Amino acid sequence: xxxxxxxxxxxxxxxxxxxxxxxxxxxxxxxxxxxxxxxxxxxxxxxxxxxxxxxxxxxxxxxxxxxxxxxxxxxxxxxxxxxxxxxxxxxxxxxxxxxxxxxxxxxxxxxxxxxxxxxxxxxxxxxxxxxxxxxxxxxxxxxxxxxxxxxxxxxxxxxxxxxxxxxxxxxxxxxxxxxxxxxxxxxxxxxxxxxxxxxxx
Numbered sequence: 725x726x727x728x729x730x731x732x733x734x735x736x737x738x739x740x741x742x743x744x745x746x747x748x749x750x751x752x753x754x755x756x757x758x759x760x761x762x763x764x765x766x767x768x769x770x771x772x773x774x775x776x777x778x779x780x781x782x783x784x785x786x787x788x789x790x791x792x793x794x795x796x797x798x799x800x801x802x803x804x805x806x807x808x809x810x811x812x813x814x815x816x817x818x819x820x821x822x823x824x825x826x827x828x829x830x831x832x833x834x835x836x837x838x839x840x841x842x843x844x845x846x847x848x849x850x851x852x853x854x855x856x857x858x859x860x861x862x863x864x865x866x867x868x869x870x871x872x873x874x875x876x877x878x879x880x881x882x883x884x885x886x887x888x889x890x891x892x893x894x895x896x897x898x899x900x901x902x903x904x905x906x907x908x909x910x911x912x913x914x915x916x917x918x919x920x921x922x923x924x925x
Contacts, residue, residue: 734765735773736807742779742793743807747882749782749790778803795881796846796854804880828875829915835871837863839890840922841915842907846881850911857885858907860893894921 737759741750752770756763770791773779778797783789794800832841838861845856857875859868868887876883886903888896896904914922 732765732769734759734761735769737761738766738769738773739778739803739807742791743804746793746795746804746808746880749792751786751788751790755791800846801880808880828871828878831874832871832916835863835867837861838867838916839918840893842912842922843915844907844910844912845884847875847879847883848911848913853906853910853912854884855886855903855907856883859885859887861890890919897921 738755741755741759750758752763752766755770756766759766770779774781774791778794778800779791780794781789781791797803832838838859840858840860842858842860843856844851844853844858847856857872859871865887868885872883872885893904895901897908908922
């Protein structure tokens with residue numbers, strides 16, 4: 725049934741392999757062994773999936789071409805809900821965030837030194853920036869890592885984040901820094917802004 729829906733048995737097997745192993749690269753012959761399909765069929769489907777954007781390739785190691793799922797693909801989360809090892813508790817997370825997450829907001833408010841948090845990228849529908857979260861303040865790196873792990877677990881994918889001190893952020897904001905402008909001029913959600921630097925009354 726699902727083979728007919730997605731076009732071919734090989735494609736379905738590849739989707740299961742990649743979406744059940746996010747962050748794990750595979751090379752062609754390894755893939756053929758794992759899914760037990762002919763190499764020509766695998767190569768053809770890999771080419772199709774690359775064109776669509778659901779997988780990415782990298783030939784930077786071992787002189788082999790490696791493939792893995794593109795976790796920034798627009799439909800990554802819905803497809804992961806179908807093909808990945810997703811528990812029932814995580815199915816509701818397979819929708820891009822449009823508004824600030826109250827649970828994360830309350831946790832972040834209690835992190836000492838954290839003064840501004842902006843969600844963008846894959847966490848906000850319509851955002852095109854590569855940065856998913858911008859943290860501003862002087863907080864312990866270990867605290868940031870804990871927050872990222874919580875969000876990645878909730879979202880079911882890797883999160884790209886950046887950390888700036890409050891002074892550096894304010895300087896970049898005032899000098900119309902390209903990195904900051906790309907985030908705040910595009911679609912984004914301000915989760916915390918303790919000093920109202922972005923939402924001045």
